[in-house]
Amino acid sequence: MTSTAVSDLVSQPYKYGFVTDIETVKIAKGLSEDVVRLISAKKQEPQFLLDFRLRAFRQWLQMEEPDWAALGYPQIDYQDIIYYAAPKQQTKKASLDEVDPKLLETFDKLGIPLSEQKRLSNVAVDAVFDSVSIATTFKAQLAEHGVVFCSISEAVKEHPELIERYLGTVVPSNDNYFAALNSAVFSDGSFVYIPKGVSCPMELSTYFRINSGDTGQFERTLIVAEEQASVSYLEGCTAPMFDTNQLHAAVVELVALDDASIKYSTVQNWYAGDENGVGGIYNFVTKRGQCRGARSKISWTQVETGSAITWKYPSCVLQGADSVGEFYSVALTNNRQQADTGTKMIHVGPRTRSTIVSKGISAGHSSNSYRGLVQIGPQARGAKNYSQCDSMLIGDQAAANTYPYIRSQQSDAVVEHEASTCRMSEDQLFYLQSRGIGFEEAVSMMVSGFCRDVFNQLPMEFAAEADKLLSLKLEGSVG
């Protein structure tokens, strides 16, 4: 594409790149058994959790960083990272009035008002700042329904039996290098428990904010839906702009018992680095859900727009008979971003079904790979999978790859895979422009059209936002 008018539209600066000036308590850089013990002690954890961490740490020492993804980045120095940072305010406050106003202001600026008057009326929010959760809204109202929604540190204190029963049962501590690291040093994250027969009365949401420059973020999220329970949960993430890379290695575990359903949505907007690829978050995340019960359902929807590098495969283990797994993804990369993302659908039980819809958009000099596994085990009679992977290229410097893996040990399973690649062409944009539609609106119209199937899966409050976010990210990328 040749138009200079187009390349003149320089990328919108990252809107969430500010740093909050707040006193933090940090531990020294580096990782050792002592650091793991220190984190556990700071959080006054029970013995079982310290044991869990230490076991994970020892496993991690034996493991090697994976290199099979289509990603390139310099060696990470794990001793050059701070593993725990918290705003100086030791105990969690009973009421929001006692929370440091600077923190409330920070979340206000991010569009996540936490105070009574301004909070979203039907969304409960857990706000995580660096390594700790600073506030959770609507806790009391949720408790009336028996729903537990709090930070995982709090859950360790108040519901240790639930944590002990479920933590690490979906993603074992030795699952992979980054999961092991997370299991050793995880700081905070959210815990959701929906008791039997309860359908959660509001959307639940966690907002993750990295503030410190040299800190890694290792959050841990655990969601349990008992028999016939249902919940819809959304996570959002942003970070300031630093010219060094920061590590984010999270683990998310979902458990759905008989007839339960969990819908997990992500709008990921970590700082992506500048147009030359300096700075940005390394987003190495393990997300897995287990459909443990019959007829249970787990649905992942992700809109991945940020991070310098994304390595992430939200997966479903379909164990219960007739259980359903879904994965809807939009991954957008621009400038020098790299993404290797997709899903794993592991069909264990009979008549399990899964759907994968992946939309990758690559602009600038970025690289965007879909990597997905559909595995049909010997017991999964009548299992079905449908996968659709579409890539859209913008400009002529970006790359899109699709790596579908299918392993079936069942002769009567049905596995379908469709893939397409298209390029947003100058002629398409000109066509829209020649009807009076401005260039940027034309780009966003085409991108939203391309992503519609996925956006339709997002909770209503966030679908419009995701749409807007993509347009912002793409400003100036077509040229």
Add this chain to the structure above:
Amino acid sequence: MISRSLKTCIAVCFSPVAAVIRTDAPVLLEIRDLQASVEGQTILHGVNLTIRAGEIHAVMGRNGSGKSTLSKVLAGHPAYSVISGSVLYRGQDLLALAPEQRARLGLFLGFQYPVEIPGVSNLEFLRVATNARRDERGEDELDTFAFENLVRQRMSLVQMDPAFLDRSLNEGFSGGEKKRNEILQMALLEPVVAILDETDSGLDIDALRIVAAGVNELSGPDNATLLITHYQRLLDLITPDHVHVMAAGRILRSGGADLALELERTGYDWVDQELSRLGVTAAPSLAEVS
């Protein structure tokens, strides 16, 4: 051979102008010595053309003569660069405006090959485009309801099934359906100057009649139409006031409706003669076809 061509040339040169043209109507489009290139190759070598309100012009010529390039340059396609010359649109410098701005001000290009845009709903596209034009004219934005009424009414003009509203823009439309969708857009945008690039190509006779009826219906004393075409058959249905023959990136001859009939009879052989007399070689270009 030579003498026949010469005779043709003379006949063409002296054809009387059939229609009575009002010369006092306001000038809508004034193209002066326009030179333009695509991919480094000069295609337009000095085009002059004046279009007044109420007029229908036809530009004819062989493949590679620069007809489509002229339409793309007027609409502002980014791949085409203007080398020199000027275009005034109702007194305003058209070439200084972004394509979307030209459209909002009432310039319309009906494409020879309308592109398919998957995922973008035809209805939503038509609504956004219509509202962009309305906004420029100081009219209120139409909401979904009001717009659906309007669009259904305009669809009847081109005998289009409302089911096309629910489809993706041009996706999977047949050639004829795409052209009707173009005329539908014209009907919604109510342009001041409409350029229809080979609107007749790929249409069967019924579709051609429908499209031509639509264009006639939309022509009025305050707007103008520029038809770009190869063939007489469109001009049997839409009578032009002026016909121009384009070759080697310039307008070689202008006349009335009978010039088109003349061409139909004699073909374009005289054009080469004329060009060699002028010392120019006609270089067909790929850009014209694409």
